[in-house]
Amino acid sequence: MRFRPCIDIHNGKVKQIVGDTISDLGRADGQPKENFVADKDAAYYANIYKADNLNGGHIINLNMKGTKEYKASMEEAIKALSTFPNGMQYGGGVDDKNAKEFIDAGASHVIVTSFVFNDGRVDYDALKRISNAVGREHLVLDLSCTRVDDKYVIVTDRWQKVSKEIITYNFLDRLAYYCDEFLIHAADVEGRQNGIDRDLVGFLEVGS
Template identity: 55%
Template structure:
């Protein structure tokens, strides 16, 4: 069954919602900047027993790490962590309270997927605490993994063959549709359909969700095999499309 998965996105040391495709070295187009810190949201999710969410540090600002660590302390083993994860620090984030670490850019060298790096990080985390972030951008009628703040499109396609192969090496996939992330213009229905066609492990999709109806739509398109993260449209992030209470009720009914 499709479930709502919560998120905490950090940029420049603040909890924000941004337009994903706008993120670069100088900043990003911002939809929302919270007056609350990351620990506030972590406590909110813990109080409502929302599981499988993630805290993502966007960019290299050291304040991001401090905020992320405070969120992990507030909700130990309740949040996955992503953002600059490498073989050198993956175990540290797990010890700090992350249920899983989320990895993308580290797995690529010169735009090519590195199986050696995947093996290295698996030795630190085990497959059971590793999430592969296969966030992607559309190229024609296909999708390719995008790294470096979704600005570098790699040669690795998001297709069922690759999903099945990579599923042997991790516990879950996290997939942002970077072209629609933060736009509240609707989900990428073709991508969600692809992800629901037989991916053997849990998948969380993010990008474009704008209402409670999108949870139902993802459930229909994926046969209940894909979960959904809602960000900019959510009331706790300044949105007007859906409330957190609505999402909690949806999960309870599934």
């Protein structure tokens, strides 16, 4: 087992939020529920992970691409990546046009979900493009999911949209050709401080 650290950035601040409370519409104040807002910047935490040799963690920009808040969070992320070059992955607003920029900025991998989905399904043309843009060895597919009945369904657009793709072993095998790793959060329990989704962990462990 390896410990993988995480730096979530929202509105230019390092935060821990309740995962499924992100909303571009619907909440009166437009803000997710926060458990913790750090008084240190992202580079501070990246430096700690570097000192402790904790490779393979991820930095996630939680803001919507194209907003001023996204830009502020991006600036924080770039500083953290340069603090721990090749030590952390980056996700948030990544596509085939900008993916290489994050690798050049110090990310070991880029993390994508929404870019490779179209109308709720994996767009294999988009997946091939981004895999070719950075090399499969630098690509992580975020397959974070929510439970629907007895199945785990992938959620996209910062966990706001339930896709039509169900996590199965055959599905994972097909995607593995294009990437180096999968990143799978249980969106229903993320940030709620109530432990893990044991059923999801057990399902993934059986298939590993």
